[in-house]
Amino acid sequence: MENELLRQELNPFMPGAGMQPPELVGRERDLEIVDRMIARTKLNNLDRGIIFSGLRGVGKTVLLVKLQEMAAGKNMLTAKIESSGNPDDDYEAIFHEINLAAMKIHLVGGLKKRLGDVISNIKSMSFGAFGLSASVSRESSAQTSENPFKLELLIESITTELKKSNSGLYLFIDELQEMADEPLGTLMSIQHKMGQRSLPFYIIGAGLPNLPGVLSKSRSYAERLFEYRTIGQLSDADAAEGFQKPARRNGRPFTDDALNELIKVSSGYPYFIQAYGKAAWNASGSNPIPLQAVTKSEACARAELDDGLYSARWQRTTPPGRRYLAAMAKIGTESPSSTAEVADRLGKSTGEISMTRDKLIKLGLIYSPEYGKVAFTVPGMGEFILRAMPSDGQVYDGR
Ligand SMILES: Nc1ncnc2c1ncn2[C@@H]1O[C@H](COP(=O)(O)OP(=O)(O)O)[C@@H](O)[C@H]1O
Ligand SMILES: [Mg+2]
Known part of the structure; x- marks a missing residue:
């Protein structure tokens, strides 16, 4: 009994939406692309934004979090939101996160103060005086509000300051397919304009497979604005690493035939790797973990998937x-x-x-x-x- 508890404590696998995996496998190319983007930003070279699309449970959210960490660690100003589908809430979240990021940035050379000045300046501005609301439609409160102008001004001012310090603004948006056409269109047009003015502002978005279509529908130039990456099933070799590396690190690797069975049942889906890995680890105390533990635990893994992925959606x-x-x-x-x-x-x-x-x-x-x-x-x-x-x-x- 005690052994079983200890075994569960040592289990490295954990399925769950947005939960960082014990080993982020098969995403080297995606990390590399953002790494290159950051290097280019530091040299004041421009880039496109990036759109990651794929089914649920393939690891878009955890990838976005990793990329944000990477960019922030290399002195980029980063903000991350998950779109709620509500325009006002999304605007508010974007303003809030950019604000917060500017307050936290560690860059030298008075940048923090300059960003602070920029933000308080924009906060104190009265936009109504410009008569700007004329150019947007009157459909919803968000569309007639000053949000689009405020956001453009904020991003332009911030990136102007960031550029002087060889930095840039990276806005990470999860569930981007949810975002209403406004603010989505505004965000894209801002990135478009900043590109024309050589200012470093990039959207790095993630969403369901329909996301590229949603973007092109909103702005005709969406295709040129982003690099599109499909996040999909992992190769057998990557899936094997996703199972074996964490298991070995925690002291109990899988036997070869156990590993082959795990690769087969998980079909390279990251969420499945965590669910089947977890169940197999718990099912046996042997070292290495044998095939029998995997087959015995498959029903348990499927139950975990039912709970985590399917039942609630069906309900x-x-x-x-x-x-x-x-x-x-x-x-x-x-x-x-x-x-x-x-x-x-x-x-x-x-x-x-x-x-x-x-x-x-x-x-x-x-x-x-x-x-x-x-x-x-x-x-x-x-x-x-x-x-x-x-x-x-x-x-x-x-x-
Ligand atoms: N590259 C990966 N290797 C191993 N496990 C992963 C990987 N990416 C994601 N996972 C796991 O898959 C599950 C789903 O990840 P998540 O980012 O929420 O997917 P999505 O956002 O695409 O729905 C999580 O339990 C996570 O730990
Ligand atoms: Mg997600």
């Missing part, structure tokens, strides 16, 4: 949403489904179910990889639905 869905998802899962769990086929299965026209589809997209459960297709944003969601659904398929029909 949040309405009965029509569930019927839609179940139809997708029945059509196929691996590749995208055509919306026409989903409609067919539900005995409706595509028009009749388009609202349900849009709601599921808004909830971040599915996305449209191409016109007329839908796919799950969470790896394994289709299998979960089939697994959780009784064979008659009626319970989730909500009738």
Whole structure:
């Protein structure tokens, strides 16, 4: 009993959204790109921003956190927010985080004071006097507010000061696909303008696979503004390292056949690596950890995935949403489904179910990889639905 507790204490694996993994594997290239960006900023050379997109659980959030740490450690001014989807809240978060970062920066040469002056200057300005609200539409409170102008002025003033100290402003935004068209469009146009004025302001964003499409829809020049990186499944070699390095470091490596089984069941998904690694480690006290421990613990790992990734999302869905998802899962769990086929299965026209589809997209459960297709944003969601659904398929029909 005591041994088992000690074993659990030593377990290096821990699945959880945004939780730093014991070993961040397979992201060397992404780290390198940002490292190069920082080096270029120090030489006053310009760059594009970066957009990371991928399914849920592939490690976008933890990568963003790592990159921010890296940039901050190399004297860049960094701010990070997670988009809430609410324009006013997002603006407020951006102002707040940039403010905070400016107060914390460790640069020498009076930069901190200059940044402080810039910020208090902008805070005290009255924007209404410029009659600036005329150029934006009157749709929402955020759009008619002074936020876009204030933000542009703030970023321009700050980056002007930062540039003199060979630094730049890096704004990290998680769940960027959630952001409303305003402030999203404003942020992109600010980065665009700063580029034209040779000022170092970069958005480093992360989001679901539909993110590149959301950006191009908002600004036609989005494609030229960013370098696009897909964050996906890890190679077998990287997955092996993701299991073996932490296990070895904590004193109990996996045997070769245990490792092969783990690579197979995790399909290179970072979230799965943590879940299967954790369960296998706990399942056996042997050293090295044998294949048998892995096979014995697979059900436990799947239960952890159900809890962490699937159940809550399924619960949040309405009965029509569930019927839609179940139809997708029945059509196929691996590749995208055509919306026409989903409609067919539900005995409706595509028009009749388009609202349900849009709601599921808004909830971040599915996305449209191409016109007329839908796919799950969470790896394994289709299998979960089939697994959780009784064979008659009626319970989730909500009738
Ligand atoms: N490169 C990686 N190697 C190993 N585990 C990782 C890696 N990236 C993420 N993870 C783990 O995967 C899980 C999901 O990561 P997260 O950043 O929340 O994904 P996302 O933001 O894409 O949904 C976390 O438990 C995290 O520790
Ligand atoms: Mg995330």
